[in-house]
Amino acid sequence: MRALKILFVTPEVEPFVKVGGLADMVGALPKELAALGHDVRIVCPAYGSVKRVGEWRARPDALGVDVGRTAQWARTWETVLPGSAVPVYFLENQDFFGAAEVYDSPWGAREDNDMRFAFLSRGALALCQQLGWVPDVMHCHDWTTGLLPVMLNTILRDTPLGRAATVFTIHNLEHQGYSPARVVNFARLPWGDFHRDQLVVGGEVNLMKTGLFHATKLTTVSPTYANEIRTRGGGFGLDPVLRFRAGDLVGIVNGIDDTAWDPARDPALPANYSAADLAGKAVCKAALQEHFALEVNPRVPLFGVVSRLATQKGLDLLADALPHIMDRMKVQIVLLGSGDHGLEGSFKWATHAYRGRFGAHLGFDGKLARRIQAGGDFFLMPSRAEPCGLTQMYAMRYGTLPIVRATGGLVDTVENFAQGQGRGTGFVFQDPTAAAIFNTVGWACATYYDRPAEIAGLQQRAMAQDFSWRRSAAEYVQTYGWAIERRTGRKPG
Numbered sequence: 184m185r186a187l188k189i190l191f192v193t194p195e196v197e198p199f200v201k202v203g204g205l206a207d208m209v210g211a212l213p214k215e216l217a218a219l220g221h222d223v224r225i226v227c228p229a230y231g232s233v234k235r236v237g238e239w240r241a242r243p244d245a246l247g248v249d250v251g252r253t254a255q256w257a258r259t260w261e262t263v264l265p266g267s268a269v270p271v272y273f274l275e276n277q278d279f280f281g282a283a284e285v286y287d288s289p290w291g292a293r294e295d296n297d298m299r300f301a302f303l304s305r306g307a308l309a310l311c312q313q314l315g316w317v318p319d320v321m322h323c324h325d326w327t328t329g330l331l332p333v334m335l336n337t338i339l340r341d342t343p344l345g346r347a348a349t350v351f352t353i354h355n356l357e358h359q360g361y362s363p364a365r366v367v368n369f370a371r372l373p374w375g376d377f378h379r380d381q382l383v384v385g386g387e388v389n390l391m392k393t394g395l396f397h398a399t400k401l402t403t404v405s406p407t408y409a410n411e412i413r414t415r416g417g418g419f420g421l422d423p424v425l426r427f428r429a430g431d432l433v434g435i436v437n438g439i440d441d442t443a444w445d446p447a448r449d450p451a452l453p454a455n456y457s458a459a460d461l462a463g464k465a466v467c468k469a470a471l472q473e474h475f476a477l478e479v480n481p482r483v484p485l486f487g488v489v490s491r492l493a494t495q496k497g498l499d500l501l502a503d504a505l506p507h508i509m510d511r512m513k514v515q516i517v518l519l520g521s522g523d524h525g526l527e528g529s530f531k532w533a534t535h536a537y538r539g540r541f542g543a544h545l546g547f548d549g550k551l552a553r554r555i556q557a558g559g560d561f562f563l564m565p566s567r568a569e570p571c572g573l574t575q576m577y578a579m580r581y582g583t584l585p586i587v588r589a590t591g592g593l594v595d596t597v598e599n600f601a602q603g604q605g606r607g608t609g610f611v612f613q614d615p616t617a618a619a620i621f622n623t624v625g626w627a628c629a630t631y632y633d634r635p636a637e638i639a640g641l642q643q644r645a646m647a648q649d650f651s652w653r654r655s656a657a658e659y660v661q662t663y664g665w666a667i668e669r670r671t672g673r674k675p676g
């Protein structure tokens with residue numbers, strides 16, 4: 184296929200701004216696409232908290248963004264994704280993005296999110312016009328970019344940009360971006376052109392739904408999740424739309440940036456190691472035990488958690504199982520996470536109740552996340568739902584065995600341990616219950632104590648998995664091709 188022009192429009196991109204795995208994906212896939220010869224660029228808001236990594240240049244002209252009643256302006260900063268030539272444009276505007284927050288204030292979702300992200304979508308399109316650069320495809324990510332396909336299909340349909348196809352990736356269907364009806368006027372969209380159905384759920388505009396209706400092609404981040412979200416139980420109310428568009432929905436499992444996540448080179452670790460020589464992993468374990476003031480003992484199995492503390496992640500179930508695990512098993516657990524205040528409280532309490540055996544750091548810390556991935560023997564991820572999940576893949580790459588619930592991308596990336604059969608890369612359980620977590624931790628623990636050769640085999644198989652972006656990047660290119668053909672009526676040469 185010829186080289187494509189691809190624009191990523193995104194609310195997060197690693198290493199500049201990150202809330203979760205969406206940032207990792209948007210920080211990695213474009214590099215792989217660029218390596219395949221495509222012209223990829225990224226647009227993201229310049230939040231007050233954005234990290235100005237590398238060199239940033241302000242573009243000379245202010246960018247006019249056609250939203251609201253009076254003209255709005257952005258200042259555009261240009262830099263590159265570190266380690267590549269992929270341009271990243273940050274849109275700065277004090278009213279919409281001056282605050283540090285990405286989505287939420289301490290009281291929940293920001294009330295002006297509809298306007299902030301309408302500004303992002305319209306700003307990305309205005310930037311293309313200013314650059315005189317017409318992408319073949321615009322790749323949108325989650326509800327924050329849900330209005331972009333609508334804008335292309337309505338107000339910009341008859342301009343050169345209107346030829347651009349859109350691919351909309353669902354990273355997490357749980358967050359849909361409900362907004363007051365005012366956003367339609369704010370975004371200067373013609374109400375009359377829509378069936379109310381395309382925009383509205385329960386009286387409010389649903390930004391995820393607008394994207395799902397209007398994008399040329401839809402993807403989500405694993406094949407299993409692509410199936411789950413078409414069902415009533417897994418569709419978070421949007422399953423009818425996803426069944427309606429089933430023919431346009433593809434599940435593509437995320438890769439990981441295997442140069443940025445490499446235990447042999449990771450500078451955040453106290454010692455480096457590889458599958459051939461795991462000596463450094465023992466150093467990482469001892470350092471982690473020390474960090475959390477646990478007993479420094481190589482023979483006790485150490486379980487790690489790195490997660491947003493949200494219902495989706497099932498960590499309330501872990502909190503319920505914790506007293507039973509601590510009571511009955513000789514294990515250590517360390518947790519890094521932030522989010523739900525009730526859960527933060529439970530885990531804080533546990534650090535006192537199980538002093539020396541349980542440690543928690545409540546916050547966001549990229550370096551500690553890597554040290555937990557490296558220093559643990561096991562990695563716990565009892566998610567109720569998991570569109571893809573990256574941390575289980577990081578764990579496997581670092582020789583730490585994931586213990587996961589069979590949902591979404593966890594099904595597609597972790598193979599269950601089959602004792603005596605030389606198979607498996609982790610431990611998988613079915614039910615989202617504290618009892619299932621307890622039993623599976625027990626199973627892992629018994630294997631650790633009684634069958635170390637099985638653990639070594641699991642570790643070698645986990646570390647040998649290829650989770651690089653190479654394969655998935657090719658699937659995205661294929662999907663872009665389908666989208667372009669659908670939009671323009673011609674295959675992209």
Ligand code: ADP
Nearest residue numbers: 203204490491520546547548549552572573574
């Ligand atoms: P999600 O996007 O649903 O949060 P993923 O597994 O796809 O789940 O990605 C989570 C990303 O965020 C990983 O890179 C993980 O290391 C990181 N992360 C999550 N919580 C923290 C935290 N408290 N501190 C540092 N990194 C975190």
Ligand code: GLC
Nearest residue numbers: 204205354404570571572573
């Ligand atoms: C979302 C999902 C997570 C996925 C990530 C990147 O945040 O919760 O499962 O890995 O997006 O696609």
